[in-house]
Amino acid sequence: MEGNIEQINLFLNFGLPFLILMIAYFFGSYIEKRHFRSIRKREAELLDFPVVSFDTMPDDWNVSRSDMVTGSIVISLDYFKRVIAGLRGLIGGRIKTYEPLLERARREALLRMSEEARTQGYDAIFNVRLETSRLANARRDGKGVAGVEMLAFGTAVKFASRFANSE
């Protein structure tokens, strides 16, 4: 019987956290891969849509109307990323598990902004900026991050005649 107790103890101490970690990794990486596939596909569709970060409009843009457009995404960590980042936090260094997460957030926010602009009939966006904010605490003690918001915004413009001065 005492052999069983030992095994149960071992399972509770190492097996269970490992199992949860693996399940979290499995779901997390599946969702991440799917998201990246969707991002690449939609970026390819928007390839001819100019999104630039100039803060003044290029001289040769002849514009008939303009508006501010925004795109934002709120994205959360999975348990696997959180645990591995926690271990990284003990010794320092690049938090490699967070990098693809924020990459997804940036590109998704830009995509949503561009899609919004195109839906409203605009031809391009300039003065594009990215903002990020920590959304909320995952725990009551004020520690832990529930998620981050990535916000992309810029000035969408409709050309009177496309690239009038250069063509």
Add this chain to the structure above:
Amino acid sequence: MRFVAKRQKEGVNVSDTHPLVEASTLIVGLAAIFAIIAVALIFVVELALYFVSAEDEANLFGDWLPDDLITVAPNDERLYQTQLLVDRLASHWPGAPYTFRVEIDDSEIANAMALPGGLIIVTQGLLNQVESENELAFVLGHELGHFRNRDHIRALGRGIVLSMFFAVVTGNDAAGIGIKAADITLRGFSRRQETRADEFGLGLVHSEYGHVDESWRLFERWNIDGSSFLDLVTYLSTHPETGDRIADMKRHAELERWPVDGEITDLSW
């Protein structure tokens, strides 16, 4: 100005390392580091034991009691009898540097422990479960064995080591893996100490009664009887597995040619 459509470059902001490689490197590495620190700290405790003699310790902790201890009434007959039994057993340990003091803890969970300065604490739960004086004598002899090997100070050192780890990684549930690695390393050390304490305790019991009968009967009961499961779990958390332990004790008694049959003394309360 002409707009030329370009695909976004990938991989600049994202590391190439596979997440599982990153995870295993961190987990294995940190577990190893924690285990090494734990071993290093054990040697520090050994060093301290070398410089602080048992006599110094006895002087320092002579009348110390843990703050959270809830004892039974001081005129309890069991307290008097247990103290008497400890004194009889200790008389077979010539030159013992401690004056042993017995306290009975109010707890219903069976356990016994050795604390700095020669303090032995047995729980009411244990006294309720022992059926003969011989059974109790072995448990007390085992604790005296801890004093002889000064394991009680080592245990204290281990406690400090573990709480240091907890302090370092507080608020970081991931680092619990490291704490467990340290804990398991420490437990490996403590098993050997338990075996040595068993052998010393058995020797005292033999000197007192002329035989070692019923020394391990309590553990045999726990091994078979599932009703005291809770007691078993608690006792196991600080002592080795009972099955191995009984076998070790039998082997030791045989080696020393100590009779395993003899007259059993009843409890005097």
